[in-house]
Amino acid sequence: MQTPVIIIIIGLFIFWGHYLSGVFERRSIPDVLGLMLIGMLLGPVFHLVEPGSFGSFGSLFSNLVLIFILFESGTDLKISEVQSSFKESAGITTLGFLVTWATISIMCLFIFKLPFLSCLFIGSTLGGTSSAVVVGLVKKIAVRPKTATTLIMESAETDVFTLAIPLSILGLMITGNMDPSIVVAQFIASLVVALLIGIGGAFLWSFILNKTPNLKTTKFSTPAFLFILYGLTEYLNFSGPITALSFGIAIGNLQYFEPKILERIIPNQSIVLPQGEKDFFSELVFLLRTFFFVFIGISVQINRLDWLMWGAIITLTVFAARIIAVILIVARDTPLLDKAVMSIMVPKGLGAAVIATLPLQRAHPDGVIIQSVCFAVILFSTLYCVGLFFLTKxxxxxxxxxxxxxxxxxxxxxxxxxxxxxxx
Incomplete structure (x- = not known):
């Protein structure tokens, strides 16, 4: 394909993404579906583009998306809000994740006969909910404010589970070490070192901003510093994504992490991102997610109809398991409409999609099937959620x-x- 044509297509994709966002606002149809559909038409249907044609850029692109998504998720996660709504959201967040994780892991173990760690990776990756879809849909139905807040906070809080846990499991999958003592030691070391680099990097970046005020006027210096931290952590064979997430959380919640001894050196207010910079990150994430969901559509293995079929069945089981979680955790006097909405809010989103690509990038033997199953569940979970939302509304x-x-x-x-x- 010629370069001018590719440039034209990129421009059209951006407008298509904005159009689909508008459709989501008006019709409650998530833009994810339209973007993945275009990707499937370009890739597995008409074979205009093949996933292999992206070469090493596909891996680089996935890592860039991962860095920005984790950073934005971290900055959006306000510990004060989590504390205020913890009683309402903690139960459904924890139980919902565990039930989904167990359900998907067990089904993958019996259906695909995958190694135990690979099954745990798939289950934990798909254990959360998509913030973009949940927030957009909850605003369009008259549930109680408490229910809406609980669902929105669940979609934010599960990011911690669906990012930290599968990334830690992936490290074990790559090393292949199953000795319990070594596994626990590696898990703790990777997590602690990555957290220290991320949180320590946030303090260091705040100090640098105080000493060099000119950097505050730039819009890309913060992600540039994050790139350095991410690359350094990965180079040391620790978890770069955990570093990105913890850096973002620390950036948005410095007062909860900063020791008293550092208050004079690193004032809290200096690390708060200006609204203009937040808007820039949001627009950048929008562009990245637009192209990434098209990339997912291109990568869907429709020639393996059995994987798609099993993905659809696994997703149905997840929705059934969600009902059990709601019955166990939600108060009996909760309105029926609220219970129904809570039962269907299990769409999977961008974070799960990005994490699902990592085993294949790192040449794991189960990488192809892990990615394909995860993509199928993401697609069908969004379809089922939209359909059930319409029936409920x-x-x-x-x-x-x-x-x-x-x-x-x-x-x-x-x-x-x-x-x-x-x-x-």
Whole structure:
């Protein structure tokens, strides 16, 4: 394909991404689906682009997306907000992740006969929920503010699980060491060193900004410093992604990490990113995620229909397991509509997609099937979530959920929705 044509296509992709974002706002259809569809048409359907044609750039691109996603996730995670809503969100966050992790891991173990660590990696990667999809959908349905906050905080808090755990498991997969004492030692060493580099790097960067005020006016100096930290950590054979995540969390929550002895040297306010820089990062992440989901579509293995089919079945099982988690953890007097919405909010997103590419990048023998299964679950979880959201919002599925969760007293709105669903 000629260079001018590629440049034109890049421009069209950006406009397509903005258009799909608008569709999401108006129609509650996540842009992920449209981007992956375009990628599938370009790749496995019409074979205009092959994943192998990206060469080493594909690996570099995935790492860049990972760095920015982890950094933005870290800066957006406010410890004060987590503390204030911890009682409401901790239960569904922890139990939801564990149930999903166990469900997917067990199914992969029996269906694909993969090694135990590979199954744990897939399960932990797909154990969370997509913040972009959850936040967008929750705003479009009249659940209680407490329920909306719980779901939004869950999507943010599970990032810690779905990033730290699979990355630690990946290190064990690469080394192939299963000795319990060595495994625990490697896990702790990798995690602690990466955290120290990330948090220590945040202090150092704050100090540098205080000493060189001109850097505060630049927009790319912070990610440039993060690139150095990430590369250094990876070069030392520790977890670069954990460093990126901890650096972002420390940047956004310095007052919770900074020892009193450093307060005079590193003022808290200097490390707070200006709104203009946050907007720049958000736009950059938007561009990266647009191209990355197209890349996912290109990489989907539709020639392995069995993998796609099993991905669809695994996703159905995840939704069923989610209902069990909601029954166990959510108060009985919670409105039926809220329980129904909590049961369907398990779409998988960009973080899971990026993590899923890492085993293949690092030449793990199970890399292809891990990536393919994860991509399939991401696709079907979004499709199922959107479909069930429509059925719930219109009231069509409320009678079914009423059978599942028991005959609690319906709110006036739920009665109206149920009546509307019956008429439809």
């Amino acid at each position: 219109t009231g069509i599925s409320l009678p079914v959920y009423r059978l599942v969760f028991g005959r609690d007293k319906l709110t006036v709105q739920e009665e109206a929705l149920e009546q509307r669903g019956t008429e439809i």
